[in-house]
Amino acid sequence: MKPSLDDLDHKILQILEEDGRAPAKFIAEKLSVNEVTVSKRLTKIIEGGFCKIIAIADFEKCGYEYLLPIGIRVQGDKLEEVAEILSQQKEVFSVNVVSGIQDIEILCATQSLSETKIFLDETLPSIVGIKSIAPAIASNVYKFETDWTPFANEA
Amino acid sequence: MKLDQTDKKIIQLLGADARMSNNQMAKVIGVTEGTVRNRIQKLIHNKVIKISVINNINRMENPSLAFVGLDVETRAKDSVAKALSKMKEVRFVSTLMGRHDLMVFILAEDVTKLSKVLYEEISSLPGVRFSESSIGLKYYKYDYRWARILD
Incomplete structure (x- = not known):
């Protein structure tokens, strides 16, 4: 059976949602358990692949002005190959194989219009197996939550 | 900054x-x-970074992630985007140049909930004309480190 999170784990996570860098000692005091227990639980939560405690960066403030949600249609037998190649592109930060009109949905971030053009007019067309692309630029992002996401290529 | x-x-x-x-x-x-x-x-x-707890969706029973393009009446774009942002299952909302008017990602606990959000909640919003959905089957890359830090 897969290990799961218990009450204490959830209480620790609740504190970390308020302050992800709260020291183990502080968490331990708040929950009246010892520090070693907190550290052990954190190791289980993180190494068990339940959660990650990390910093999310705002891509726009880090200089990536363009966010492109692109739909891609692929030759049937090339689906996995194309998904792999897309995952290796540095501009691409999300690659999802989907069922629907598109075969793959990707998100990529570029720093300038010229970088965007190169990606759309050169990089994508050079990938063997891509039949068509439905490109777009996200003009105004209203909501972007990442508290629940797939952990791709991990257990 | x-x-x-x-x-x-x-x-x-x-x-x-x-x-x-x-x-x-x-x-x-x-x-x-x-x-x-x-x-x-x-x-x-300065909202350049945000320390966050990120949960693996595989902890949900049958998580369903949908990528949805919406065509809406131009004057309703902002009100639809705002209404979508208020929905719990809607994780990402953006207006688009090209492809569709709006792009939405929905994460639901299962397919039943997903279809409820899509075909009852979203399609009943005034101004929504058409939606095109793709359901996530396999995630090759998902870099949760990148997002927009809003409000």
Whole structure:
């Protein structure tokens, strides 16, 4: 059976949602358990692949002005190959194989219009197996939550 | 806020593990602990980074992630986007240039809930004309470190 999170784990996570860098000692005091227990639980939560405690960066403030949600249609037998190649592109930060009109949905971030053009007019067309692309630029992002996401290529 | 090499290194380190202590980071980067502390404070204050707990969706029973393009009446674009942003299952909302008018990602606990959100809640919003959905089957790459930090 897969290990799961218990009450204490959830209480620790609740504190970390308020302050992800709260020291183990502080968490331990708040929950009246010892520090070693907190550290052990954190190791289980993180190494068990339940959660990650990390910093999310705002891509726009880090200089990536363009966010492109692109739909891609692929030759049937090339689906996995194309998904792999897309995952290796540095501009691409999300690659999802989907069922629907598109075969793959990707998100990529570029720093300038010229970088965007190169990606759309050169990089994508050079990938063997891509039949068509439905490109777009996200003009105004209203909501972007990442508290629940797939952990791709991990257990 | 202009980011320098120290900021970028801090963002990189915290992007891998936000539990790393200021002291450890200071040693890796080669600056003082005080610098690290100040920079982190500034980065958070200016909403360049946000320390977050990210949950693996495989902890949900049958998570269903949908990528939805919406065509809406032009004058309703803003009101539809705002209404969508209020829905719990809707994780991402953006207006688009090209392809569709709006792009939405929905994460539902199962397919039943997903279809309820799609065909009852979203299609009943005034101004929504058409939606095109793709359901996530396999995730090859999902870099949760990148997002927009809003409000």
